[in-house]
Amino acid sequence: MSLTFIRRPAGLQFGGVDVRQLADRAGRTPxxxxERAAIDTRIRELRSLLPPGVHLHYSIKANPMPAVVHYLAARVDGFDVASAQEMAVALNAGAAPADIGFAGPGKSYDDLRRAISSGVNVHVESETQLRLVTALGWELGVQPGVAIRINPDFEVGRSGMRMGGGAAPFGVDVDQVPALLRELQARQVALAGFHIFWGSQCLDAATVIQAQRQSADLVARLARGLSEPPRFVNLGGGFGIPYFPGETPLNVQAVCEAMHDWLPRLCERVSGMTPILELGRYLVGEAGIYVCRVIDRKVSRGRTFVITDGGLHHHLAASGNFGQVLRRNFPVVIGNRPDGVPQQRCHVVGCLCTPLDRLADDIELPEAHIGDLVVVRQSGAYARSASPLHFLSHPEPVEMLV
Structure with a gap:
């Protein structure tokens, strides 16, 4: 008697592993x-294009998973953090304190004390922060590393999120910076650097190039007349990734070619200064997936709803509730049947008692069955950590670095 084996169709491969095997490793969904390899590829390509001497920093807020930060510690030149906990993750990953920048408009007394005692550079964003940092330096008997985050006097037009220009809680207005520089000098505290962050999630190369050129001119202008040049300038990042249909990836080669033109002139005008490019989403965003399981399927008044054990409590960005003006779908596939032919229009929803809990609206997918794995791509940044994990008290999702 012969046995006939039915071959299962191949599932989505991620990190060289079938997504169904990943689900087994995780032990449960969501x-x-x-993916390590995707992160490596992104960093390697970027370093091959950047001018020599540019330091690459990872912005931990994009994805603070300790395993990810530890992995990046050997591949980037430093970290930018926005809380004392992120600072602890960076230090635990082995980063040198001098290679960590602590930014954010609402640093507490305890946050600043921990940063100064650890030797981390504090990017001050107000006169109050500057005075507190310098006072803590005297109290602790150390010379604090102080950089000034600048709210630039220009705005970018095609950035997904503007972080400077106009009235903003971020940074110090350009016209107030000279007074802060004088106060630093009076308090006998050396300036470590400048930090300019003009925006994020920009896919237009011309916009990035213009913002970088304007940032360089601004730094040169502010550094003119200083007795000692700043050790570094953090030029921000702003590099975006495509999420939605019709979006074109950022032409990073064009951005880097322009840097080869303007950066040497900046370094001539401000000698001895290390330029820093701060990136988060661009390094890890496309290296992540979110996987949940179909637990029900129903038709209501002619519309098909695919109900999963995931939702906005794990992935607020995919639901559209993390800043989208018009809700659009992240890339979604049925992970155990990625080559299936789309046969139905449906709404992929989560398990929460709110109509906002939608992972994909009116999307064409292969017919989904109970037990299928729904995979949301572009989920490596601002996903789990930017979501209301405790809403309705469902279990938190597992995280893996593969």
Missing amino acids: FFAY
Whole structure:
């Protein structure tokens, strides 16, 4: 008697592993998985294009999973953090304190004390912060590393989120910077650097190039007349990734070619200064997936709803509730049947008692069955950590680095 084996169709491959095997590793759904090889490829390509001497920093807020930060510690030149906990993750990953920048408009007394005692550079964003930092330096008997985050006097037109220009809680207005520089000098505290962050999630190369050129001119102008040049300038990042249909990836080669033109002139005008490019989403965003399982399927008044064990409590950005003006779908596939032919229009929803809990609206997918794995791509940044994990008290998702 012969046996006939039915071959299962191949599932989505991620990190060289079938997504169904990843689900077995996780032990349950939902889960996030982040791919080492994709992160390596992105960093390697970027370094091959950047001018020599540019330091690459990872912005931990994009994805603070300790395993991801530890992995990046050997591949980037430093970290930018926005809380004392992120600072602890960076230090635990082995980063040198001098290679960590602590930014954010609402640093507490305890946050600043921990940063100064650890030797981390504090990017002050107000006169109050500057005075507190310098006072803590005297109290602790150390010379604090102080950089000034600048709210630039220009705005970018095609950035997904503007972080400077106009009235803003971020940074110090350009016209107030000279007074802060004088106060630093009076308090006998050396300036470590400048930090300019003009925006994020920009896919237009011309916009990035213009913002970088304007940032360089601004730094040169502010550094003119200083007795000692700043050790570094953090030029921000702003590099975006495509999420939605019709979006074109950022032409990073064009951005880097322009840097080869304007950066040498900046370094001539401000000698001895290390330029820093701060990136988060661009390094890890496309290296992550979110996987949940179909637990029900129903038709209501002619519309098909695919109900999963995931939702906005794990992935607020995919639901459209993390800043989208018009809700659009992240890339979604049925992970155990990625080559299936789309046969139905449906709404992929989560398990929460709110109509906002939608992972994909009116999307064409292969017919989904109970037990299928729904995979949301572009989930490596601002996903789990930017979501209301405790809403309705469902279990938190697993995270894996593969």
